Amino acid sequence: MDTLAPRATEDPEQHLAELVRLHRVLTIRSAVYWDCRTHLFAEQVRSLFDDGVSLARRLFQHDPAEGTRTLARNLIDRSTFHTAAREFRPALDDFRQALSYLEEAN
Template sequence: MQAVEAANDRGPMACHLYSLIGYAQMLDTCGRGERAAAVRQEALALLTELAATGERKSWSGYQASYWAVLLSFSGADSERSTSGGPRPPSGATPMQWSPDAKRRYFESRIALRERVDTLAPRAAEDPDQHLAELVRLHRVLTVRSAVYWEHRTHMFADRVHSLFDDGVRLARRLSRQHPADGTPALAKILIDRSTFHTAAREFGPALDDFCQALSYLGEAD
């Protein structure tokens, strides 16, 4: 649907891009790596056009909300199952979440921030033991913060830019420490930041991050 709408100038190219990236992640999860790589090449072509010319026409701005919904969906793979409360419904905007799910999801950012800050010095001292968990927790914090702020202000990029940058730095450390596990994690977090840049209409940096991610995945031309 997003492909048809973008091709006929009835929908933003950015939303088509987010759909392609999310689809590729789903294919990876299902073990269909070759098809996922092909879909990422479609995303690359679309992002290259965005970086060169921007959107073909002006849109109302719902692209960022669409991005946040898909980001919360993709971020679920970094979370661990917990009991004792409702989870947000996949694919729904925060406006459609129950009050309990919304409160639990967003208020968890405080505890996540504390856990990340506590774990950071331990990861510096003993990266073999703690760095991978720090990267995972930081991604959960970043995703939840991005969804929170996008829902509340059009200036969301200023609130979460540093979180995406910090996540990439941590993932680079993990990639150097444990290439087998860390390099795929770095690629994933670079793609996260690429979609963030796209939502902020920073298409050049978005393309740079996406190309780096493809190189780490072994999918660069």
């Protein structure tokens, strides 16, 4: 990912969608890893979910056609994280926002 991030900045058309996809895979794997190993689960992975939503927002701004569903998916992922961390208000907010993007896409 370290080499892909600068490429995504230089040429988002070519690399941003792949960076978002790869970040999502690593985020979910990290969440599973930390959930099983520590009570610090939320502290260890919160920034990964936030970064994933930020990357998806960049993709949405650059390519709304692909970015809409990607942003909704990442918001749902973060909503699921918030639920697991027992943070229900942010979970609901992210879920509602994801639904609004999915409604736009259809």
